[in-house]
Amino acid sequence: MNMEKQIAVFDFDGTLIRGDSVVALLFFACKKGRLSLAGLIGAGWYGLLYRVHLTDALTAKGRSHAFLARMDEAERQTFLREFAGTLTARVYADGLSQIKKHREQGDLVVICSASCQCYMQYVAEALQADALLCTPSAVDGRVLGPNCRGEEKVSRVNQWLDQQNLPHGSIVAAYGDTAGDAPILRASGHPVLVNAKKKLRRLLPEAEQVTWH
Numbered sequence: 394m395n396m397e398k399q400i401a402v403f404d405f406d407g408t409l410i411r412g413d414s415v416v417a418l419l420f421f422a423c424k425k426g427r428l429s430l431a432g433l434i435g436a437g438w439y440g441l442l443y444r445v446h447l448t449d450a451l452t453a454k455g456r457s458h459a460f461l462a463r464m465d466e467a468e469r470q471t472f473l474r475e476f477a478g479t480l481t482a483r484v485y486a487d488g489l490s491q492i493k494k495h496r497e498q499g500d501l502v503v504i505c506s507a508s509c510q511c512y513m514q515y516v517a518e519a520l521q522a523d524a525l526l527c528t529p530s531a532v533d534g535r536v537l538g539p540n541c542r543g544e545e546k547v548s549r550v551n552q553w554l555d556q557q558n559l560p561h562g563s564i565v566a567a568y569g570d571t572a573g574d575a576p577i578l579r580a581s582g583h584p585v586l587v588n589a590k591k592k593l594r595r596l597l598p599e600a601e602q603v604t605w606h
Contacts, residue, residue: 398557399565400523401495402550402577405506405513407570408587408605409488414480414508415440415457421476428460450540454509454528461511461534469533477515484520487605488587491568492520500565505550505577507542509534524553546577572596 406414419436422428428436436457443453461469492502501523506513509530517525526549529537539545551561567574567581572592578584584600586593594602 398499398501398559399563400501400503400550400554400559401492402503402505402546402564402567402581403488403492403522404567404569404571404574404577404587405504405516405527406508407590408568408574409485409504410480410483411485411588414512415454417480418476418512419457421479422460422472425472427464427472432460450507450542451528451536451538454540455536458509458511458530458534458536466532473512474515477512477519480512480516481519485605487603488568495566503550503553505541505546507540507573509536526550526553542573544576546574547580550577550580569593 403409406412419428419433423430423433439448439453439456442448443450464472495502502520503524503526504513504517504520504522505526507528509528510525511530511532511534513525513527526541526546528539528541531537541549550564554561554563564577564581566583566585567578568585568587569575569578570587570593571590575593575596578586578597578600584597586597586600586602587605589602
């Protein structure tokens, strides 16, 4: 691979789409008859516990993905591909334009997300990303971890750069919306705060701030 290649790193939830893809997954499962109302409430409860720091992210995500284990492999793949299609349909037009711009500049496009591989692999495929770095999960939806957030994003990107024989300073730009994206934004040559939360704006007050639609 050309040593002069640079990469653009995009967070997904809240950056390329509005909202949280795990929440979208649960409602999509209910719509498709794959998750009961009780199951939705139970998963939502664990999501609330995570928000107030009474459980960890992997446990909360595991509860949200548990229904996937009740499908056979073919059903699960069809379900996850269809769900991923609903996510890619929601990608901001401005985000798509920015991805296109980086490609035209010859940059590699990397999606780096805390969301799980079980469905993000299809999202990355649809967006024609050069790489997907996300929270690992098994084929049945079990969350394996570690959670790809905060410093883990930097670690995962640097591991990938090593595999591609690219220097760690190759991140030409990074895009994120929450404090969990701050480390990878700081590691980039051009951090861009997309529809950013207040905490991230406080952490990186000098960074470019944009609103995507």
